[in-house]
Each structure stands twice: as structure tokens, then as C-alpha cells.
Amino acid sequence: MIEHLDGAVIPTGFDVPVEPLRRAAHYTGEPGCIAEARSFAAHFVDQLRTEWCARIDERTGGEVMLVVSELVTNADRHSNGPYILELEGTDSAVTVCVYDSSDALPLRFPKDPERIGHHGLEIVHAVAAEVTAERVPVGKRVRARLALGE
Numbered sequence: 284m285i286e287h288l289d290g291a292v293i294p295t296g297f298d299v300p301v302e303p304l305r306r307a308a309h310y311t312g313e314p315g316c317i318a319e320a321r322s323f324a325a326h327f328v329d330q331l332r333t334e335w336c337a338r339i340d341e342r343t344g345g346e347v348m349l350v351v352s353e354l355v356t357n358a359d360r361h362s363n364g365p366y367i368l369e370l371e372g373t374d375s376a377v378t379v380c381v382y383d384s385s386d387a388l389p390l391r392f393p394k395d396p397e398r399i400g401h402h403g404l405e406i407v408h409a410v411a412a413e414v415t416a417e418r419v420p421v422g423k424r425v426r427a428r429l430a431l432g433e
Contacts, residue, residue, distance in 0.1 A: 303371045303372060303373045304327070304330060304331050304334055304335060304370075304371065304372050304373070305370070305371045306323070306327050306330075306369075306370050307367060307368065307369040307370070308323045308367070308368050309365060309366075309367050310355070310359075310365060310366055310367070310368065311365050312359055312362075312364070312365060312366065316355070317352065317355050317356055317359060320351055320352075320355040320368050321348055321351060321352055321355075323368065323370075324347060324348055324351040324368070324370060325344075325348065327370045328344050328347055328348075328372075328377075331372040331373075331377065335373055337373070337375075337431055338374070338431060338432050339377075339431060343429070343431060346410040346429055347377050347379065347429060349406065349410060350379045350407050350410060350411060350427050350429065351368065351370075351379055353404070353406055353407050354368075354379060354381040354403075354425050354427065355368055355381055356403065357381075357389060357403055357404070357425070358381045358382075358383035358425075361383070361385055361387070361389075362383035362384045362385040362422065363384050363385060364383070364384035365383075366381055366382060366383040367380075367381065367383075368380075368381055369381075369382070372431075374431065374432070375430065375431055375432065376412070376428055376429060376431055377428070377431065378427070378428045379427045379428075379429070380424055380425070380426045380427075381424070381425050382419065382421060382422065382424050383422050383423060384421060384422040385423060386418050386422050386423055387423070388416045388417075388418065388423060389404050389416055389423075389425060390404070391404045391405060391408060392404075392405065407427050410429065411427040411428060411429050412429060413426075413428040414427045
């Protein structure tokens with residue numbers, strides 16, 4: 284923070300960033316893309332801890348990674364082309380967005396412990412504060428916001 288007193292600029296401590304940290308990556312769907320997306324997200328979380336002093340403990344960091352894994356895996360499996368992972372964060376929240384070329388909105392199945400597979404969106408809803416899916420001109424966007432420090 285900087286105070287302005289009688290024309291003098293006096294540094295008073297740590298300056299907090301004004302704009303959220305934003306990063307995006309494009310993936311082709313080739314083998315290894317999901318692992319690359321997880322690595323990209325891990326670097327983003329580390330950067331958020333450093334630049335925003337975000338309090339992201341191991342559990343919350345794991346939840347961010349889980350949401351990235353589930354949304355990127357769904358895009359990889361259900362779209363007919365490349366997809367984009369977009370991350371945005373502050374000291375209070377992380378938003379994970381995945382854009383893909385399919386305009387079919389994802390289905391959230393009811394809880395069923397005997398069902399094999401199709402639990403991804405159920406998991407995302409369990410850990411995220413908010414989940415939305417919408418059609419966009421290129422296909423769809425699935426967005427999950429995770430609150431930090433709760």
C-alpha cells in the first residue's frame with residue numbers, strides 16, 4: 284500500500300494486486316494433454332500463492348486440481364476438437380473455465396454409488412461453490428468457482 288501525504292509518496296507495506304491472476308492454455312486433445320493441464324494448473328496455484336498471498340492449503344489445492352482434471356477430461360472425451368483451459372484467481376477464489384467445441388451441455392447424473400463412471404460433474408459440484416455451463420459461439424463453456432479460505 285502507498286499513502287500520498289502532502290505530495291510525498293510513502294510506501295507503507297505490501298501492495299496487493301488489483302487485477303486477478305489470469306492464465307489460459309490451449310490443448311489439442313493429443314495424448315498427454317490432461318497431464319499438461321494439471322501441470323499448468325499446479326503452476327497457476329503456486330503463482331497465486333506467491334503473487335496474491337492466497338492461502339491455499341493442500342486440500343484446496345487438490346480440489347482445484349481435481350476440478351481441472353474432471354473438466355478437461357470431459358472436454359477431451361466429449362468434444363470434437365481442441366479445448367481451452369482458463370484459470371482466474373485472487374486471494375478469495377479460483378475460477379476454472381473450460382471451453383470446447385461441443386455445444387452439448389454436460390449432464391449431471393443423480394448420485395448412484397453403483398454406477399460406474401459419469402461421476403465427474405457430481406464431483407465438481409461437490410467441491411465448487413458455483414458451477415455453470417453455457418453454450419458459446421465455439422461450442423460450450425463450463426465454469427466452476429472454488430472459494431478459498433473457508
